[in-house]
Amino acid sequence: MASAMLSTASAAPSASISMNNALKAKVKLGIGSLNSCFPNTKSFGRISMTVAVNVSRFEGITMAPPDPILGVSEAFKADNDETKLNLGVGAYRTEELQPYVLNVVKKAEKLMLEKGENKEYLPIEGLAAFNKVTAELLFGADGPVIKQQKVATVQGLSGTGSLRLAAALIERYFPGAKVLISSPSWGNHKNIFNDARVPWSEYRYYDPKTVGLDFEGMIADIKAAPEGSFILLHGCAHNPTGIDPTPEHWEKIADVIQEKNHIPFFDVAYQGFASGSLDADAASVRLFAERGMELLVAQSYSKNLGLYAERIGAINVVCSSADTAARVKSQLKRLARPMYSNPPIHGARIVANVVGDPTLFNEWKAEMEMMAGRIKNVRQKLYDSLTAKDNSGKDWSFILEQIGMFSFTGLSKSQSDNMTNKWHVYMTKDGRISLAGLSLAKCEYLADAIIDSYHNVS
Numbered sequence: 001m002a003s004a005m006l007s008t009a010s011a012a013p014s015a016s017i018s019m020n021n022a023l024k025a026k027v028k029l030g031i032g033s034l035n036s037c038f039p040n041t042k043s044f045g046r047i048s049m050t051v052a053v054n055v056s057r058f059e060g061i062t063m064a065p066p067d068p069i070l071g072v073s074e075a076f077k078a079d080n081d082e083t084k085l086n087l088g089v090g091a092y093r094t095e096e097l098q099p100y101v102l103n104v105v106k107k108a109e110k111l112m113l114e115k116g117e118n119k120e121y122l123p124i125e126g127l128a129a130f131n132k133v134t135a136e137l138l139f140g141a142d143g144p145v146i147k148q149q150k151v152a153t154v155q156g157l158s159g160t161g162s163l164r165l166a167a168a169l170i171e172r173y174f175p176g177a178k179v180l181i182s183s184p185s186w187g188n189h190k191n192i193f194n195d196a197r198v199p200w201s202e203y204r205y206y207d208p209k210t211v212g213l214d215f216e217g218m219i220a221d222i223k224a225a226p227e228g229s230f231i232l233l234h235g236c237a238h239n240p241t242g243i244d245p246t247p248e249h250w251e252k253i254a255d256v257i258q259e260k261n262h263i264p265f266f267d268v269a270y271q272g273f274a275s276g277s278l279d280a281d282a283a284s285v286r287l288f289a290e291r292g293m294e295l296l297v298a299q300s301y302s303k304n305l306g307l308y309a310e311r312i313g314a315i316n317v318v319c320s321s322a323d324t325a326a327r328v329k330s331q332l333k334r335l336a337r338p339m340y341s342n343p344p345i346h347g348a349r350i351v352a353n354v355v356g357d358p359t360l361f362n363e364w365k366a367e368m369e370m371m372a373g374r375i376k377n378v379r380q381k382l383y384d385s386l387t388a389k390d391n392s393g394k395d396w397s398f399i400l401e402q403i404g405m406f407s408f409t410g411l412s413k414s415q416s417d418n419m420t421n422k423w424h425v426y427m428t429k430d431g432r433i434s435l436a437g438l439s440l441a442k443c444e445y446l447a448d449a450i451i452d453s454y455h456n457v458s
C-alpha cells in the first residue's frame with residue numbers, strides 16, 4: 001500500500017489515502033481538486049501536492065472504434081433474434097448458411113499429412129512452389145512477363161499483408177508519391193496506406209444516380225493526379241460496389257495511366273470467384289502486363305480457396321527487366337524481414353498442391369464455379385423478389401449488373417441502420433450486402449427488409 005504525499009505552500013494538511021501500489025504517478029493538484037478529493041478539508045491558500053495514484057501508463061489510450069466490417073459480425077453474434085442474417089463480412093456460406101471448406105483443400109491437406117511434411121521456417125520470400133504457381137495463375141503460365149522473368153513475387157500475409165508490403169515499398173522507394181483509391185473502396189485500403197505513411201487521395205468511381213460506374217469522373221481524376229501516382233484498381237469484383245469496368249473501359253484506363261506515367265497497382269482478391277473463371281477474372285491485369293507496363297498486383301486466396309484464416313496471398317511487381325525484378329524482390333524481402341520475418345507455410349502448401357496438380361486444379365475450378373453459381377442464383381432470386389414485391393416502379397436491375405460477392409444496394413446509412421435495427425439484417429453502413437452470406441430461402445425476407453428501408457426511411 002502506498003500513501004499519498006501532500007505538500008502545501010502555506011499550511012500543510014496531512015492526509016493519507018490507501019492505494020494499490022501497482023503504479024505511482026506524480027500528480028500536481030490545485031485547491032479545487034484537493035477539495036473534491038477531501039471534501040472535509042479546508043482551503044489553505046495555494047496548495048501544491050504530489051499524489052501517488054494508481055494510474056495505468058496506458059491511461060492516455062482511448063477506445064478504438066469497432067472495425068466497420070469485422071465489427072458487424074460481433075454485433076451479429078450478440079443478436080438473439082432467430083431471423084437474423086449476417087451480410088456484413090465477405091465470406092462464402094453454403095445454402096444452409098454454414099462456413100464451407102473446399103473439398104480440394106481437404107484433399108490437399110490429407111496429401112500434406114501423408115507426406116509428413118515438416119514445419120521448418122520458410123525463406124523470407126515464402127514457398128518457392130507457391131510463388132511460381134501464384135504468378136502463373138495471375139499472368140498465365142505462358143504470359144510474356146513470366147517467360148521473361150520480369151515478375152518479383154513474394155508470398156504475403158494474404159491480400160492485406162501483400163498490400164501492406166507494397167505500401168512499405170512505395171513509402172521507401174517513392175517518397176511523396178500518392179496512391180489513388182477508388183471512391184468508395186474496401187475500407188481497409190485507407191488504413192493500410194495511412195499506417196504505411198503513404199499519402200493517398202480518391203478518384204471518382206461510383207455514380208449514386210445510376211448505381212453504376214462514374215467512368216468519366218474516374219478518367220478525369222486519374223488524369224488530374226500528379227504524374228507517377230500509383231492507381232489502385234480492383235482487378236475484378238470491385239468491393240464494395242460489385243461494379244467493374246467493361247473491357248473497353250479497361251483499355252481506356254490503361255491509356256490514361258500510360259499517358260500520365262502512373263503505376264497501376266491491382267488488388268486481386270477475387271480471382272475466379274467473380275465470374276467463375278480464373279482467366280476471365282485476370283483479364284484486366286493481363287491487359288496491362290501485355291502492354292509492357294510496370295505494375296503491382298496483390299493477390300489473396302481467402303475467397304477463391306476459402307483460406308481466410310490461413311493468410312495466404314502474394315505481392316507481385318512486374319518490372320521492365322528480369323534484373324530489375326531481382327532487385328525489387330530483394331528489397332521486398334528486406335522490408336518483410338523486420339515486419340514478420342517470414343510467412344506461414346500451411347496455406348502456401350495448400351495452394352501449391354491444388355494449383356500444381358492437374359486433377360486438383362480442375363476440381364478447384366469446378367468448386368469455384370459452384371460457389372460463384374450459388375451467388376449468382378441468390379442475386380437473381382433477390383432481384384426477382386424485389387421486383388415482384390415492390391410496386392413503386394423502382395428499377396432494381398442494377399443488382400443483376402453487379403458482379404462478385406457483394407451488392408451495393410444504394411441504401412443510405414439510416415436505411416442500413418433500419419435493416420439492422422428493425423429487420424436484424426447485418427450489413428456495412430455504406431449499404432453493401434454480401435450475397436455470399438445469403439440463401440435462396442432468405443431472399444424474400446431480405447427483399448421485404450430492403451423495400452421497407454428504402455421507401456419508409458429517409
Ligand SMILES: Cc1ncc(COP(=O)(O)O)c(C=O)c1O
Pocket residue numbers: 090157158159160161186234239267268269299300301302308313
Ligand atoms: C478488395 C479487397 N482487397 C483485399 C482483401 C483482403 O483480404 P485478405 O487479407 O483476407 O486476403 C479483401 C477482403 O475482403 C478485399 O475485399
